Amino acid sequence: MNELAITVIGRDRPGIVADVAEALARLGANLTDSTMTRLRGHFAMTLICVGPATADVEAALAPLAADGQLLATVRAVTPDGQTAPTGEPYVMAVHGADRMGIVAAMTRVLADAGGNVTDLSTRLTGSLYVVVAEVELPPGSSDEVAGRLARTAADLGVGVSLRPADTDLL
Amino acid sequence: MTAEYVGLGDWTVETLSVPGEVRPVVSAPDPVLSRPGPEVDPTSDEVVRLAADLVATMQVSPGCVGLAAPQVGVSAQVFAVDVTGHPKAVTVHGTFVLCNAKVVEASRWKAGREGCMSVPDLTGDVKRAGRLVVEGVLPGTGRPVRLVTDGFEARALQHEIDHCAGLLFLDRVAGAHAIYQRKVYL
Numbered sequence: 001m002n003e004l005a006i007t008v009i010g011r012d013r014p015g016i017v018a019d020v021a022e023a024l025a026r027l028g029a030n031l032t033d034s035t036m037t038r039l040r041g042h043f044a045m046t047l048i049c050v051g052p053a054t055a056d057v058e059a060a061l062a063p064l065a066a067d068g069q070l071l072a073t074v075r076a077v078t079p080d081g082q083t084a085p086t087g088e089p090y091v092m093a094v095h096g097a098d099r100m101g102i103v104a105a106m107t108r109v110l111a112d113a114g115g116n117v118t119d120l121s122t123r124l125t126g127s128l129y130v131v132v133a134e135v136e137l138p139p140g141s142s143d144e145v146a147g148r149l150a151r152t153a154a155d156l157g158v159g160v161s162l163r164p165a166d167t168d169l170l
Numbered sequence: 171m172t173a174e175y176v177g178l179g180d181w182t183v184e185t186l187s188v189p190g191e192v193r194p195v196v197s198a199p200d201p202v203l204s205r206p207g208p209e210v211d212p213t214s215d216e217v218v219r220l221a222a223d224l225v226a227t228m229q230v231s232p233g234c235v236g237l238a239a240p241q242v243g244v245s246a247q248v249f250a251v252d253v254t255g256h257p258k259a260v261t262v263h264g265t266f267v268l269c270n271a272k273v274v275e276a277s278r279w280k281a282g283r284e285g286c287m288s289v290p291d292l293t294g295d296v297k298r299a300g301r302l303v304v305e306g307v308l309p310g311t312g313r314p315v316r317l318v319t320d321g322f323e324a325r326a327l328q329h330e331i332d333h334c335a336g337l338l339f340l341d342r343v344a345g346a347h348a349i350y351q352r353k354v355y356l
Contacts, residue, residue: 035347037347118351119347134350165283166283167284167285167293167352168258168282168284168285168322169233169235169284169287170235170285170286170325170326170330170339
């Protein structure tokens with residue numbers, strides 16, 4: 001079974017998700033995990049689907065890109081299966097005046113501590129820059145990571161918080 | 171139902187006078203989880219047995235603080251709750267089962283991430299009331315109760331009452347990016 005990674009990026013308009021999903025459904029492609037948002041007004045969708053050949057999906061999505069407003073890419077990927085969780089889940093929030101290198105510096109601290117970012121959003125609005133990341137940290141490391149994040153954030157002149165993303169099982 | 175406060179009184183699981191049996195827990199997408207359960211006769215043998223079984227099944231499930239009838243495959247407005255010893259619990263009513271329960275007052279709404287035994291691989295951010303008044307009926311005796319609670323027990327009650335109405339936490343997530351792959355690192 002082919003597993004395909006598809007991206008669709010371009011000028012937003014109503015109906016892009018429906019058009020993409022319909023083209024895939026016609027091919028018998030099973031849309032599995034997907035995410036879509038608008039990034040600075042641009043439509044941005046990434047999805048994994050299972051089933052058809054790469055060339056068939058490219059051909060099916062070609063009409064969508066014909067007017068030059070959307071770019072669709074398709075590539076075969078190796079199924080990862082279930083990746084084993086690597087640590088304890090936390091949410092890092094950073095906000096402050098925009099400047100170069102905030103994401104690079106803050107995520108480097110996480111990476112150096114063995115942390116794995118599993119979700120990330122960044123937004124620039126006016127001069128305010130915001131980063132929110134879900135990260136898995138090695139068990140017992142959060143206090144030390146929080147300290148390092150605070151020092152790096154101070155150097156950058158931004159604020160940071162690190163809190164557990166604990167789940168209530170009901 | 172009178173408007174005055176009526177707590178659990180001397181009701182305990184022993185009041186049911188039947189031994190509970192552990193039933194298998196069903197997972198989404200089992201359609202029973204999406205079907206609103208009917209009201210029940212809290213004094214019927216069937217409901218008394220179901221109540222005892224819900225408690226027994228809850229007690230053998232690690233970390234389980236509540237279990238509703240649809241989760242054991244029965245479409246009915248019956249659920250068990252026990253948040254005793256949970257670090258986030260404030261008010262605690264111990265182990266109890268309610269039939270035909272309704273939320274009559276809800277306030278102090280707060281977002282929190284929750285998971286469910288019947289949706290084992292996902293969690294989601296859901297807003298729940300931190301202060302709650304619930305009215306229902308006790309199985310066995312059929313006596314009406316009015317429970318006033320807060321914090322974690324309030325969250326658990328809302329989650330279970332939702333199950334009885336055919337709703338999962340997935341129906342209440344805060345937005346498109348508020349569901350997550352559950353991270354188990356036991």
